[in-house]
Amino acid sequence: MAEENGLFIYGIVPADVEPTPDAEGVGNPPAEVTAIRHGELAALVSEVGLEEPMGRPADLTAYERLLDGTAEIAPVLPVRFGTVVTGADAVEDLLAAHQERFAAALAELEDRIQYTVHGRFDEQEFISGFLADNDAAAGLAEQIRGRSEAASREQRIRLGEMISQAVELRREAENRALVDAVGRYAVADAARQPSHELDAVNVAFLVGVDDEEKFIGAVEEFAEQRRELIRTRLIGPLAPYDFISAHQLVE
Amino acid sequence: MTVATTSGQSGSALERTGGGGSGTLADVVETVLDKGVVIDAQVSVAVVGIQLLEINARIVIASVETYLRFAEAVDRLSIVPKDTKTLPDIVGDTAKGAAKGKAVSGLGKAAEEISGAVADSLRDRDSDRPRQRRSRQEER
Numbered sequence: 347m348a349e350e351n352g353l354f355i356y357g358i359v360p361a362d363v364e365p366t367p368d369a370e371g372v373g374n375p376p377a378e379v380t381a382i383r384h385g386e387l388a389a390l391v392s393e394v395g396l397e398e399p400m401g402r403p404a405d406l407t408a409y410e411r412l413l414d415g416t417a418e419i420a421p422v423l424p425v426r427f428g429t430v431v432t433g434a435d436a437v438e439d440l441l442a443a444h445q446e447r448f449a450a451a452l453a454e455l456e457d458r459i460q461y462t463v464h465g466r467f468d469e470q471e472f473i474s475g476f477l478a479d480n481d482a483a484a485g486l487a488e489q490i491r492g493r494s495e496a497a498s499r500e501q502r503i504r505l506g507e508m509i510s511q512a513v514e515l516r517r518e519a520e521n522r523a524l525v526d527a528v529g530r531y532a533v534a535d536a537a538r539q540p541s542h543e544l545d546a547v548n549v550a551f552l553v554g555v556d557d558e559e560k561f562i563g564a565v566e567e568f569a570e571q572r573r574e575l576i577r578t579r580l581i582g583p584l585a586p587y588d589f590i591s592a593h594q595l596v597e
Numbered sequence: 598m599t600v601a602t603t604s605g606q607s608g609s610a611l612e613r614t615g616g617g618g619s620g621t622l623a624d625v626v627e628t629v630l631d632k633g634v635v636i637d638a639q640v641s642v643a644v645v646g647i648q649l650l651e652i653n654a655r656i657v658i659a660s661v662e663t664y665l666r667f668a669e670a671v672d673r674l675s676i677v678p679k680d681t682k683t684l685p686d687i688v689g690d691t692a693k694g695a696a697k698g699k700a701v702s703g704l705g706k707a708a709e710e711i712s713g714a715v716a717d718s719l720r721d722r723d724s725d726r727p728r729q730r731r732s733r734q735e736e737r
Contacts, residue, residue, distance in 0.1 A: 355636070357633070358634065403622050403625075406618070406622070406625050406626060406629060406630075407618035407622070407625055408618070409618075409629060410616070410617065410618035410625050410628060410629050411617040411618040411619075413629075414616035414617040414618070415617055417616075418616075423633075423634055424629070424632060424633035424634065425633050425634045425636060426631075426632065426633040426634060426635050426636070427629050427630060427632075427633065429633075429635075429636050431636065440636060462628065469670050470670070470673070470674060473667070473670055473671060473674060474674055477671070477674070487671045487674075490668055490671065490672065491671070491672060495665065495668075495669075499665075501668075502664065502665055502668035503661055503664045503665065503668070504664075505664075505667070505668050505671060506661075506663065506664025506665055506666065506667035506668045507664045509664075509667040509668075509670075509671075510663055510664060510667060541627055543663050543666075565611060566609065566610070566611045569609075569610040569611035570609075570610045570611070572610070573610040577612065578610065578611050578612065579611070579612045579613070579614055580611055580612070580613050580614070581614045581615075581616070581620060581624060581628065582614075582615075582616050583615075583616050584616040584628060585616075587628060587629060587632035587633060588632065590632065590633055590634055
């Protein structure tokens with residue numbers, strides 16, 4: 347069998363980072379993760395067969411587990427999932443070519459970690475509140491109740507569109523409110539695209555380790571104040587996926 | 598390393614999900630996909646996961662289907678007791694079921710090329726909340 351191998355790159359770290367022997371990479375069985383060093387930098391990599399199917403759920407999870415675990419002990423620049431290069435020489439070339447940019451980005455990420463705040467409106471709660479405040483919508487609601495979709499399609503579309511617009515407006519307001527409420531405990535924030543039509547908030551925050559507790563406390567308070575309306579989740583600590591800005595991207 | 602998946606003192610309004618891929622697959626997809634440093638084409642052999650990415654991008658587009666779904670939610674707010682359903686109600690419910698089935702199969706089709714588990718988790722986003730915690734355990 348003449349299967350060709352490549353190197354899957356997870357992320358870029360300072361040269362003194364050493365993967366633990368139990369670190370599991372992508373692939374089945376999970377590949378061993380090693381570091382390829384050049385100067386002050388290292389890339390976390392593992393071998394993959396180029397014929398192997400990639401992008402299985404387990405691969406995505408392994409990728410995130412490795413990067414998030416690393417981010418808790420050292421700064422790490424995630425490399426886009428699925429990036430595979432020809433071999434160790436290519437990795438070293440990459441590190442050499444962008445040494446300064448990568449090192450500067452890592453210095454900025456020192457002792458910082460990402461948290462994502464993701465919230466979703468409770469549909470019933472949102473809609474009852476909306477109908478209570480909006481006479482025109484309440485009137486349409488009366489017209490469609492108890493009537494089939496076919497018989498009230500036009501009213502349904504109009505009412506649905508009003509609700510949809512109200513969700514969007516409220517989403518903008520809640521995202522602003524979230525950043526106002528917790529942003530002071532974060533170094534940076536990055537808006538994320540809504541991933542559901544009832545998304546209420548979706549913002550990533552880069553948080554200094556010293557401010558972590560205060561940040562979490564502030565998010566808890568935000569969630570508490572909206573307990574009925576929004577189901578709020580805090581995801582993290584994570585590697586800084588949303589803080590790899592355009593100027594750090596390699597052309 | 599894995600932080601506790603879903604913890605938080607009972608009664609807390611904030612649900613906590615640790616990092617390290619411990620959330621649902623939908624969480625993982627959303628967190629990592631389309632992020633990170635992009636390596637130039639000369640040294641890069643392949644960037645996989647493109648199908649996943651397309652799915653992720655098409656999830657939230659307001660459409661007539663969305664509007665009709667919101668209108669159905671208004672129907673559900675009705676305080677009329679369930680056992681006094683009129684015929685139009687029943688017809689409406691049937692139409693609702695059909696529309697839902699269509700949306701799910703549309704997404705399922707796009708997800709066919711990747712593993713079924715991803716498709717399942719994407720469907721989970723639209724399903725009821727209490728199921729999320731369970732599906733997370735099932736994935737392990």
